[in-house]
Amino acid sequence: MRALQYRTIGAAPEIVEIETPEPGPGEVRIRVTAAGACHSDSFIMGLNEEQYIYGLPLTLGHEGAGIVDKLGEGVTGVEVGEAVAVYGPQGCGRCVQCAQGKENYCERAAELGIRPPGLGAPGAMAEYLVVPDARFLLPLGDLDPVEHVALTDAGLTPYHAIKMSLPKLVPGTTAVVIGAGGLGHVAIQLLRALSPATVVALDVSQDKLRLATEVGAHHVFPSDAEAAERVKELTGGRGAAAVFDFVAIQPTIDAGHAMLAVEGDQVLVGVGAGAVPAGLLAAPYDSTVRAPYWGSRAELFEVFELARAGLVKIETERFSLDEAPEAYRRLHEGTLRGRAVVVP
Structure with missing residues (x-):
């Protein structure tokens, strides 16, 4: 064969x-x-x-x-x-x-x-x-x-990641998807189907941001140094209840940490790796970092x-x-x- x-x-x-x-x-x-x-x-x-x-x-x-x-x-x-x-x-x-x-x-x-x-x-x-x-x-x-x-x-991995955060994605909250490619564009659809949260997509590619809009993202922003501030502004300073990072390299990890709300979930799904600040004075109160697999x-x-x-x-x-x-x-x-x- x-x-x-x-x-x-x-x-x-x-x-x-x-x-x-x-x-x-x-x-x-x-x-x-x-x-x-x-x-x-x-x-x-x-x-x-x-x-x-x-x-x-x-x-x-x-x-x-x-x-x-x-x-x-x-x-x-x-x-x-x-x-x-x-x-x-x-x-x-x-x-x-x-x-x-x-x-x-x-x-x-x-x-x-x-x-x-x-x-x-x-x-x-x-x-x-x-x-x-x-x-x-x-x-x-x-x-x-x-x-x-x-x-x-590409369906199962974001579904598993999102399912564990659904209790936090109540009306009035915001979920952020970093990387709107193969898994990220599915995550956007799953978030729209499973939760009432406002869905924000971040990507470095304008084509991927267009795709994110087509599949249901409420807001799309470039994934750059200003992304965290844009999310904070959009949420009235509160930040995101959950950030699903389908890239998981140090710049996206840093951005996700900077836009996380109190009790928020930072979910590292991508195959990259990096360091996340931890501790009472280093992260939003009672926030979590998870790295789910498949x-x-x-x-x-x-x-x-x-x-x-x-x-x-x-x-x-x-x-x-x-x-x-x-x-x-x-x-x-x-x-x-x-x-x-x-x-x-």
């Missing part, structure tokens, strides 16, 4: 011909119908040799959807021909977190060497994908795989229901498997309007 693989540290991913995988006992093979490209992929391909821990060659793609093609011995719960989406943050299935469907927070995944598809295990940027357990396959039903595959990360299986069911209700839609650009390296080039350059979806 053909697949998109990251094969050499620092080089672009390549289309290669590899052996079609066969499902072992308990495993399920799907014929891939759609795979999403994500900034996480770009991030790991930007790591140097010392930092890179994901194995080579690596078939990319942690957002996947397909048709069940072949069942391994003993598999129940899915049928050949069923349209499914792949739940990415896979865990051991036996710890306390996994028992709650929170496999994104599996207590034993690192110890057991369990990696998500495309982030250590073979991913969905290929004609076929073997999934280790049927529980990682959620029925797509009538949802178009190309239009909705990115919900498995989301639970149950939450992915909920995201699919929001899509079926027409409350969330992902802006997508479609690429063939041959065009997948170009999709990643544009992702790295920041010229994609929403999410890139590869159709093998």
Whole structure:
């Protein structure tokens, strides 16, 4: 089969011909119908040799959807021909977190060497994908795989981040989304669907700010040195009840901290990192800083229901498997309007 693989540290991913995988006992093979490209992929391909821990060659793609093609011995719960989406943050299935469907927070995944598809295990940027357990396959039903595959990360990740802050997003409050790209434009829709808060979007790109307005942001501002002051002015000095940072580099972390309200949530969703001032005199009273990761299986069911209700839609650009390296080039350059979806 053909697949998109990251094969050499620092080089672009390549289309290669590899052996079609066969499902072992308990495993399920799907014929891939759609795979999403994500900034996480770009991030790991930007790591140097010392930092890179994901194995080579690596078939990319942690957002996947397909048709069940072949069942391994003993598999129940899915049928050949069923349209499914792949739940990415896979865990051991036996710890306390996994028992709650929170496999994104599996207590034993690192110890057991369990990696998500495309982030250590073979991913969905290929004609076929073997999934280790049927529980990682959620029925797509009538949802178009190309239009909705990115919900498995670009929908689930902001949904999980926002859901934990909903008690603070009461009428009269403001929520800020920093970075209105692949995940951020979905976060704006989720905030509009799930809360009465005023939604403000910040980005360095005018195209992304236009997209933010189209998907429901009440206000959009450039993400610059004046952004925090603009949010403070808009809120009468109170600040934002929640700031969802889909960039999470030091300048955006500093801006989010500066615009946070008393009891506000600063939620760092992006794959960047930085320092946040902490302590009674260094931050707004009773404010919190969180760094959530992906989301639970149950939450992915909920995201699919929001899509079926027409409350969330992902802006997508479609690429063939041959065009997948170009999709990643544009992702790295920041010229994609929403999410890139590869159709093998």
